[in-house]
Amino acid sequence: MNDLQAPRTRLLVIEDDAPIRRFLRIALASGGHEVTEAERGRQGIELAATSAPDGIVLDLGLPDMDGKAVIAAIREWSRVPILVLSVRDRETEKIAALDAGADDYVTKPFAVGELLARLRALLRSRLDRGSEPVEHVLGPLSINLANRTVRADGREVKLTRKEFDVLALLARHPGRLVSHGQFLTTVWGPAHVNDTHYLRIAIGHIRDKLGDDAANPRFIITEPGVGYRLREG
Template identity: 60%
Template sequence: MSQQASILIIDDEPQIRKFLRISLGSQGYRVSESGAGQDGLASAALNKPDLVVLDLGLPDMDGQTVLRELREWSQVPVIVLSVRSSETEKVMALDGGANDYVTKPFGIQEFLARVRALLRQNQGASSGPAQAMSGPLCIDFAYRRVSLDGQEISLTRKEYAVLAELAQHTGRVVTQQQLLRDIWGPSHSGDTHYLRVVVGHLRRKLGDDPSSPRFIITEAGVGYRLVAD
């Protein structure tokens, strides 16, 4: 990864942000900062950093929630940096999509090594197609927009997340468990009624008749498939 890789720090402690900004900046990284969860999510969406450093104890929302919402639309590498050292917290963060977990206080050299390792792992990884098509339905991953016959459709965060995951596997079945685990989290892998409700809303917004679907096909007892273009 180029030394010009961008890193977003989401932490409410100004001293920690300053320390990380100086340390990461000395290695050539471009650093941006947010002191709260919602602001951090907005910054991640707008600036598309190469890596996120995320604290769990944020003033407006728990960092685990920030991670879960971030994973609904982004696979950017995330290092959790937190004073919470319990195994439960670590497992929850890693199951929720964190790539690494570092507890405070921490050694800066080890932290920088972990940053380099994650950036190397992500280097050259395919970013996937910019958009997916299913007949007149277009899913634009870069801008998180969905349009049908050229008209943009307003979707909730969960509706978009489900449709985007199906679109990333167009023509192939995505299991209910995979969708629930990836979008709602591992503790919801059996909550199939959540998924049925969201798919039902999606179908209504897309004008998709479940008895004769144009877009989303139900594979009974298994999952869902987005019809290939």
């Protein structure tokens, strides 16, 4: 079986130019990939956290934030392969993007064949490292990242989009501390990095819906002044 016959992989394209997004969607589909699109950096960070892409194609010149900041935000919690696709061809830009955590850099204009080959190489590397599970089961709590469903003690739990995004970020790192800044940057965007009350309210609602007690938590543990972590099964 060659690479083009392999199971379809999910790619997230973060690009503000609609014609380029359309071109990439067609080109990547021809290479056997399913494509999710974001036209802004903050939206891209949210989708990276919640849609579990196998790889990311990222433009640096986004309308709300620089692509290098997007890379840095994603790298706080994920090792998903990131390929930068940018018109910026200066060596300093390439070095800065790679230092921020990008895995590869392709300049525009680009050849589709080369782009697909570079993506295949990055995705092979990801498979070698092992992919992230779609469903996280932690004792009586299960979180399915693909269909965005949550069950606790055998019952379905209805969460808002933001509440699910918060819980999904915790689920990707069971037992590990996720800081206030990581939550706020990833779920609400870099402009809200100091709005800790957003996070506090969301955590409170999630606990209520899960039947969790902050004083004696079964699921979400508070690290005062720092962040939260999800108790391992």
